[in-house]
Amino acid sequence: MSKELIHLNNISKSFDGQMVLDELNLTIHENEFVTLLGPSGCGKTTTLRILGGFATPDTGSVIFDGRDITNLPPNLRPLNTVFQKYALFTHMNIAENIAFGLKIRKKSKDYIADKIRYALKLVNLEGYENRMPDSLSGGQQQRIAIARAIVNEPRVLLLDEPLGALDLKLRQEMQYELIRMKNELGITFVYVTHDQEEALTMSDTIVVMNQGYIQQIGSPESIYNEPENAFVADFIGDSNIIPATMIEDKLVSILGTRFACVDTGFGHNKPVDVVIRPEDVELVAPAQGTLTGEVTHLIFKGVHYEMEVMAGGFEWLVHSTVLHPVGEKVGVRVDPYNIQIMNKPESEDEEAVAIDI
Amino acid sequence: MKNTAKKIYIALIFLFLYAPIATLMVLSFNASKTRAKWGGFTFKWYTQLIQNDDILKALGNTLLIALLSSVIATVIGTVACIAMNHMKKRTRTVMMGITNIPMLNADIVTGISLMLLFISFGLRFGFGTILLAHITFNIPYVILSVMPRMKQLNPSIYEAALDLGASPFNAFRRVVFPDLLPGILSGFLMAFTMSLDDFIITHFTKGAGVDTLSTKIYTEVRKGIKPEMYALSTIIFLSVLVLLLLVNAAPDKQDPRADKKQASRF
Known part of the structure; x- marks a missing residue:
């Protein structure tokens, strides 16, 4: 991993007596694309606002490149933000919007003109200098907001659900654009979203948050394939979360049936939760399955069929390109390495666990 | 048909x-x-009118009071809007209600209560008391026209300006203020008009020897109507008309979505 750039140290924050962030610790590295992912109210936006300087934590500190910036006002921080609703200045044209930060820093006219050209080229909107923000589409406005932020050469760009207001097609295009821009600029992106697909597509590192706690930090692959608890498994993608018992290393009893798995170190006869992704459930002939069941629902989803299979007293969610009509008897089989074992939360309160890294 | x-x-x-x-x-x-x-x-009555020093002095007073009171009320009203915008919703609703009451209040009640207030403070009645009274009744009109603008404001633009390096004052001046400007302008014009054609409140808060046009006309008319007064009234009507047209046009030019409620109050 490259050099550490930002360190959030034991950050707590509450609004009107309601705890939003509880002793949060997070390290962000140089040139990393970090996504804070979670449902609304999980504290992800508050974390971003603390980074940007728009909120002050009740306790804890924000360390930027070795310097404590906890109480530094936003106008003095070496970071820039792209706001959820673009926040373009409507009485200024595009060039003036982009030049705003540079003019405050008293850059020369030539320098500013160069930067405007460069930024518009980067966001693929050359020739838009004299347009007014109102005359642009949502996607274009969002790109201008990004251009306006990056001309100031921030070391970190904070993005607060920047694609939230765009339609699906545009959102997907912008995801690729953002990845390209980040590679071109070589700076750190901290991205906030509740959209797991966005997070999986763009990030180097995903930070899954819920109720003010970090649930898991990891690469998109590890978050998706090895969720550490039921919340992460449930939030990222569709999943079958089934209560089970770990009989011994590499052997788990699911719904009373023994399945081989690859996890070790959970102890003997210990209650656990298992996560099996719907695309990892294989439907085979009844005789070849570990469990047998019957298809109860069937929906066509475009790339695949989504089916529900009642087997062993549990309704399994299954994604498959092969059609099994409702009422068909099928066998359910899962490859050992597709069974992800998770510790059961010890109490209701600890469902959201704090993790230090 | x-x-x-x-x-x-x-x-x-x-x-x-x-x-x-x-x-x-x-x-x-x-x-x-x-x-x-x-x-x-x-045009005789018009020429006589311009030669009448008393009337000209009253006109001067009227314009000066209208200008000063509306400028001061605009500043106070706008600052009040900024403060109210940062209040919690319930406090803000209560505050808006309180600022709206003086507008619904009968002028005569406002006039007499201001007069009593000035007496109890031992103020000498004259230009100053008229000005104070006009500022007082103008502030709600400014708030009424600035507040809707304030609510339309995207709260992120102030933060965006800070984020791009502007100091809080600069962020307000360069980003928030231009967005509020149509509301501030129409508030100013409305306050100016209200001040210009006020009679009752001025009547109760003016001292001897100081007159605005409306009180001057009132005293003249009591002595018998002179045609100069027709000329004067015509001029006042036309200037108020022009101001009203400006009030109507000001927000539209900037933002076609701005509601015209404020202007239709007249």
Whole structure:
């Protein structure tokens, strides 16, 4: 991993007596694309606002490149933000919007003109200098907001659900654009979203948050394939979360049936939760399955069929390109390495666990 | 047939609305001193009017008070809006209610209560007390026209300006203020108009020897109506009309979505 750039140290924050962030610790590295992912109210936006300087934590500190910036006002921080609703200045044209930060820093006219050209080229909107923000589409406005932020050469760009207001097609295009821009600029992106697909597509590192706690930090692959608890498994993608018992290393009893798995170190006869992704459930002939069941629902989803299979007293969610009509008897089989074992939360309160890294 | 009826109906409405003012305007150009007969067209009353020092002094007072009171009320009202915008919703609703009450209050009540207040503070009645009174009744009108603008404001733009390196003052001046400007302008014009045509409150808060146009006309009329007064009233009517047109036009130019509620209050 490259050099550490930002360190959030034991950050707590509450609004009107309601705890939003509880002793949060997070390290962000140089040139990393970090996504804070979670449902609304999980504290992800508050974390971003603390980074940007728009909120002050009740306790804890924000360390930027070795310097404590906890109480530094936003106008003095070496970071820039792209706001959820673009926040373009409507009485200024595009060039003036982009030049705003540079003019405050008293850059020369030539320098500013160069930067405007460069930024518009980067966001693929050359020739838009004299347009007014109102005359642009949502996607274009969002790109201008990004251009306006990056001309100031921030070391970190904070993005607060920047694609939230765009339609699906545009959102997907912008995801690729953002990845390209980040590679071109070589700076750190901290991205906030509740959209797991966005997070999986763009990030180097995903930070899954819920109720003010970090649930898991990891690469998109590890978050998706090895969720550490039921919340992460449930939030990222569709999943079958089934209560089970770990009989011994590499052997788990699911719904009373023994399945081989690859996890070790959970102890003997210990209650656990298992996560099996719907695309990892294989439907085979009844005789070849570990469990047998019957298809109860069937929906066509475009790339695949989504089916529900009642087997062993549990309704399994299954994604498959092969059609099994409702009422068909099928066998359910899962490859050992597709069974992800998770510790059961010890109490209701600890469902959201704090993790230090 | 139906259309003709519609047109006649509208014509009648306008006739009743504007006939008195039209009469006044016509009479202001009447060479004869009596109201009963037309003695030919003249500018005589207008020239006499400009030579009347008392009237000119009253005009000067009126304009000065209107300008000062509306400028000061605009500053206070705008600052009040910024503060109210940062309040919690319930406090803000209560505050808006409190600032709206003086507008609904009868002028005579406002006038007498201001007079009593000034007496109890031992203020000397004169230009100063009129000005204070006008500032007081103008502030709610400014708040009324700035507040909707304030609510439309995207709260992120202030933060975006800070984020791009602007100091809080600069962020307000360069980003928030231009967005509020149409509301501030129409508030200012509305306050100016209200001040210009106020009679009752001025009547109760002015001292001896100081007059605005409206109080001056009132005293003159009591002595018997002189045609100069027609001329003066015509001028006042026309200037208020122009101001009203400006109030109506100001927010539209900037933002076609801005509601016209403020102007239709008159």
